[in-house]
Amino acid sequence: MKNFHEKREDKDSWREKNLLWGVPSFWIERFPLYYGRSKGFFRKRGISLEIKYYWGGPELAQAVRAGELAIGEMGLPPFTKAFSDGLPARVIGSSIVQQLDHYLAAKPGIKNIKELKGRRVGILSRGSCDEYFLRYMLESHSLDPDRDIEIVPLGSSYGNLDCFSSGIVDAGFIIEPYLSLGESLGVVKVVATVKDYYPRYQWGIIFARDDLLENNPELVGRAMEVYRESCSYIRENSEKAASFGAQVFGIKKEVFLSCLKRNMPSWEMNAMLDCEGVKNCIRMQKETGAVPVDFDFGAIAHQL
Structure with missing residues (x-):
């Protein structure tokens, strides 16, 4: 080198x-x-x-x-x-x-990953890290990423809390500092952290x-x-x-x-x-x- x-x-x-x-x-x-x-x-x-x-x-x-x-x-x-x-x-x-200090958050009524079934979940884009992680996390709870939820690529709207309040998604990965902002406003809460599935x-x-x-x-x-x-x-x-x-x-x-x-x-x-x-x-x-x-x-x- x-x-x-x-x-x-x-x-x-x-x-x-x-x-x-x-x-x-x-x-x-x-x-x-x-x-x-x-x-x-x-x-x-x-x-x-x-x-x-x-x-x-x-x-x-x-x-x-x-x-x-x-x-x-x-x-x-x-x-x-x-x-x-x-x-x-x-x-x-x-x-x-x-x-992997990366957080999957959801509207306050959703308590855990299993309750994502039938919901719309936001990611950055197809082929991004979000999609890799989401698929693994869902499969760990016996959910089929292609059948049990709808994956929604958010692109330029990624991290926008309006996506949750407007109903575009019910859950999704939220990047800091907007996660902290969303928690302070009561818009979202964390349901899972990616590093819990990938410890190192x-x-x-x-x-x-x-x-x-x-x-x-x-x-x-x-x-x-x-x-x-x-x-x-x-x-x-x-x-x-x-x-x-x-x-x-x-x-x-x-x-x-x-x-x-x-x-x-x-x-x-x-x-x-x-x-x-x-x-x-x-x-x-x-x-x-x-x-x-x-x-x-x-x-x-x-x-x-």
Whole structure:
């Protein structure tokens, strides 16, 4: 593995470079990017950061194949599937939501997963992590995902609490901080957490295209340094971070702070992959036929 810290940089390498960072949804996992940009951490290292949304892992993978995108985040399940189909990219680290702190919530009258039978359940998109997880969770309770419920891809409406109050869905995965907001308003309550079904699992990952890693490793290295710096600053200054987060997500500071307190203890702040969690993810991907039985994660890992 190349060590970008030891690479000699010429005088042009620190000229400000535009960097498009692709992500699958607008939720708290994006917070280090917004905070790092706001605090000037990216610009200090010569990076002009643009964040672009794609509604799910498959859409992100398509942008990578098309040459539109060179770095970003997605869930490990859709990444491994895309890589096994020829995606020219590598996993370079973990996002803050490494483990499956992902919540399936429902209208207050629904008490558990078994009561989802005959209901409409919202996910991000077809082929996204949500669909993988939902199918496994339903099958664990002897429910058929294709017959017993209606799966509703929400796309740009993902995380919108109006989907619940208007009847578009009866339940669904809700991303933070909107889960905390929905609970505070009495709109939804948690019926299950994905990590209860997958106790050790690498979920969110940061990836980079092969050509970016080969041609400009120091830029990727600087971006990862900023990501870690932003995470550290959030951890050490949670009150200040909550004030900014409330502005970014359009909610009250106390709601965002309660969200941080619930989730931050389990965040991966150093962008390091959980090797055991990776193995579990790959094993489950193989069991479902999403990747070949001889799939080797070592071929796609390039931890920075």
